[in-house]
Amino acid sequence: MAKARTFQDLILTLQNYWAAQGCLILQPYDDQMGAGTFHPATTLRALGPHAWKAAYVQPSRRPSDGRYGENPNRLQHYYQYQVILKPAPENVQELYLGSIRAIGLDPDLHDIRFVEDDWESPTLGAAGLGWEVWCDGMEITQFTYFQQVGGFDCDPVCAEITYGLERLAMYVQDVEFVYDLKFNEQFRYGEVFHQAEREFSAYNFERADTEILFQHFKDAEKQCRALLTGKKLALPAYDQCIKASHAFNLLDARGVISVTERAAYIGRVRALAQACCEAWLETDMGAYKPRFADKGVG
Amino acid sequence: MPDLLLELFSEEIPARMQAGAARDLERLMVGELTDRGYLFEGAKAFAGPRRLTLAIAGLPAKQSDVREELKGPKTDAPQAALDGFLKKTGLTKDQLKVEKTPKGDVYLAVIERKGRETPHVLAEVIPEVMAKLPWPKSMRWKPGLPVRWVRPLHSILATFDGELVPFSFAGVSSGLHTRGHRFLSEGKIEAKRFDDYAQKLKAAYVVLEAEERAAIIFEGVKQAAFVHQLEMIPDEGLLAEVSGLAEWPVVYIGAIPVEFMDVPAEILQTSMRTHQKYFSLREPQTSNNKPGKMANRFGLVANMIAKDGGKEIVAGNERVLRARLSDAKFFWDEDRKHSLESRVEKLKGIVFHAKLGTQYERVQRIEKLAGEIAAKIGADVEKAKRAAKLAKADLTTGVVGEFPELQGVMGRYYALHDKEDASVADAVRDHYRPVGPNDAVPTDKVAIAVALADKLDALTGFFAAGEKPTGSGDPFALRRAALGVIRILLENKLRFPLKVSDDVLSFFADRLKVALKEKGVRHDLIDAVFSIGHEDDLVRLVAKVEALQAFLKTDDGANLLAGYKRAANILKVEEKKDGKTFGGSVTEKLLSEPAEKTLLAALDQAKEAIAVALEKEDFAAAMQQMAALRGPVDAFFDAVKVNADDKQVRENRLNLLASLRATLRQVADFSRIEG
Secondary structure (H helix, E strand, O other), X not given: OXXXXXXXXXXXXXXXXXXXXXXXXXXXXXXXXXXHHHOHHHHOOOOOOOOEXXXXXXXXXXXHHOOOOOOOXXXXXXXXXXXXXXXXXXXXXXXXXXXXXXXXXOOOOOOEEEEEOOEEEOOOOEEEEEEEEEEOOEEEEEEEEEEEEOOEEOOOOOEEEEEEHHHHHHHHHOOOOHHHOEOOOOOEHHHHHHHHHHHHHHHHHHHOOHHHHHHHHHHHHHHHXXXXXXXXXXXXXXXXXXXXXXXXXXXXXXXXXXXXXXXXXXXXXXXXXXXXXXXXXXOOOOOOOOOOHHHOOO | OOOEEEEEEEOOOOHHHHHHHHHHHHHHHHHHHHHOOOOOOEEEEEEOOOEEEEEEEOOOOEOOOEEEEEEEEEOOOOHHHHHHHHHHHOOOHHHOEEEEEOOEEEEEEEEEEOOOEHHHHHHHXXXXXXXXXXXXXXXXXOOOOOOOEOOOEEEEEEEEOOEEOOOEEOOEEEEOEEEOOOOOOOOEEEOOOHHHHHHHHHHOOOOOOHHHHHHHHHHHHHHHHHHOOOEEOOOHHHHHHHHOOOOOOEEEEEEOOHHHOOOOHHHHHHHHHHHHOOEEEEOOOOOOOOOOOEEXXXXXXEOOOOOOOOHHHHHHHHHHHHHHHHHHHHHHHHHOOXXXXXXXXXXXXXXXXXXXXXXXXXXXXXHHHHHHHHHHHOOOHHHHHHHHHHOOHHHHOHHHHHOHHHOOHHHHHHHHHOOOOHHXXXXXXXXXXXXXXXXXXXXXXXXXXXXXXXXXXXXXXXXXXXXXXXOOOOOOOHHHHHHHHHHHHHHOOOOOOOOOXXXXXXXXXXXXXXXXXXXXXXXXXXXXXXXXXXXXXXXXXXXXXXXXXXXXXXXXXXXXXXXXXXXXXXXXXXXXXXXXXXXOOOOHHHOOOHHHHHHHHHHHHHHHHHHHHHHOOOHHHHHHHHHOOHHHHHHHHHHOOOOOOOHHHHHHHHHHHHHHHHHHXXXXXXXXOXX
């Protein structure tokens, strides 16, 4: 298999590969979030008894990783490719290695290893066991067997595969500076994102109005709680949880949250996530007795 | 005799858990088989990235017959007791025997179990052991099944005497097959006996034994370094870890670009070690025994024989390292733009512990304490205070944020960059020492003052906050801190009263016992000396204990101890009888026997002389004085009846014994001495 020549080739190759494995190819979630795991297609669908197979690109925002476009590989906005397989297929490692071959990394020429790295998201109340996958000493993928999400045990257990697309593309394209990546044959990654990295770094670290953000956090928390009282609306409530989490990340980047407060804020987001997961488990799709079971869903 | 071969094949097992899992598997299996009456020739367990293997040699084909006798209730016990016993033994009443005992007749159950065929026993025991195997962290993966393993389990190979042992665990049935290296081998491998198994695995690029993998890596890095006229910087921990990351380790050498070589060696090494698991290399030792300079090459261990001879692998690793080191160099360059002094203020933002305030407050306490200690031990007070003030400032630097284990080391670099005094800079680094049992203690007095202040502040602070270590937990490493203080004082022979609360002091005494145990110092003697009073000078305490231990090894010492015990026993009994403690002065007039007169004279002389010797800290002399008491004490017990009929004479003699007790107590509480 030839190496994926461009950034978008890489994405297209992964899309085709996982589509061929029977995954739903979903689109990015339209809320700002720190990682592909926050997409309801992972957080919520990881729970409950139904089979689920999905893959998607998720733009991910990590405000404190902004470096004003000057660091060779740190970005406050980057792309994750996320695969979620429930239940985890017995040959999931082989399936994953197939995707590595598909993008042109030949395991006969490289040193590919599974190195212990358990995953935990204190904000989602989620945890799993797994590895970071190394290719010649570089972490190219996070591989996790979910054990818990929102404080609820996952049964069946699902496998989550998360590729850091820029990093992987840099490796495949043999590029040391992320902005030099070929996005396609005509455009470089820097032409698409460099200005944004500069501006958003300034926004994240200097300009974001912290009073407004604190208010956003409170509003989102309040709305989330309200949506979970009375007749519960799990999905809209979870959107609010995502928004609260992002507001917190921005406040953290602005340096206005002290060490002790930090834990408390994380706890508040986690409480929302747990409540949303609980509500999801009460819905028809999340519940143990699906309404559409006889039509082949689940 | 037949052998057992067991292999548990799973997805990648964390390197840090492999050795422990192999030990546990062996221990549990051996335990279960021994409990079932088995004897065998030998057991050996192996662990690697994807498998745990256990080979038991010389296991009998059949379990031995077991005859067990169980005592039951008395024959006149209530029916319920008998019913319970019958239920427990699975027998009927007429199968029980009756045994006569001094307490009456009791039922006796004789249970005879025929030994079972070993494969049946194994098929029962192995899944039980697997379920019990204590992984530090394990996971569920089978839908609907609560079973756990470290990562998904794929196959089980189990044979006894070359035949399959059939059982299943977590829905995986045992079989005769395994797999080789993930990339260098294909398909299933059948194996029925250990030798065949090990051989076939080697042919399939799997080195079964961790020690062998470690040796391959060690020799490989050494040889490859040698080619470049370099040597490897030994790193046991890293070696053990990488041995758990490759089934077929292959060593390659990569290069570090020169532009990184003026970054401190510790940063390069730490970055390579923690992020990349590379071995650092250095130039050979120079003639004056100084370790050679860090080299611009590194050793990496892959799990792959690549088709291109490793060109891509080395190039890839070098590229990753460049990115890593760029990050590290960026932090190193940024950090030096701000002085350590200017960073002290930032410590206000770092909470040390909820009850003990911020690192800033802690530094203020350490600064004050270090100044006081410096004055007592003859260190430069101003330098000690300066070093204490700067000691924690590197916690706010980028490098330490990235590599917490470089705290102190980086502080020293930044202090030198700021043109701080060299002994201040060294103290900033060394105040954490000793960081482990093999680490040297600081020897420079400025560093000693700060190191003691740092540890004593932690100990007194956490004790006051009610955060004492418990049997199972010591989250703030207070045992290590106390041991650090003990080692610093003893190894530097520093006379320094600890001046801490009683609970901290007794914590020190406990640590001291542990610390001195290896040197063969008796813990009961430490107790004996420690308990007579508030001894908080550890050097003096240890000197006294050592003198006492030497004394007790002599004939005089052993006999005096025996005499003391006899006296103490008599006193204990009589004091209880009279309901009072003896200790009054001895009336010379009431003494009639020569032996008791001699003892009184000897005690009067010794009491005074011991006090003088202790005052001068001449413990050998104090022991000699005690040795001189042995004859009179022995003679006293030979000739004198303590419990005389005359009440006054009796009390006087008891007072004489109490005087012996008090005299010896000047040195130690002899009642705490064992033997």
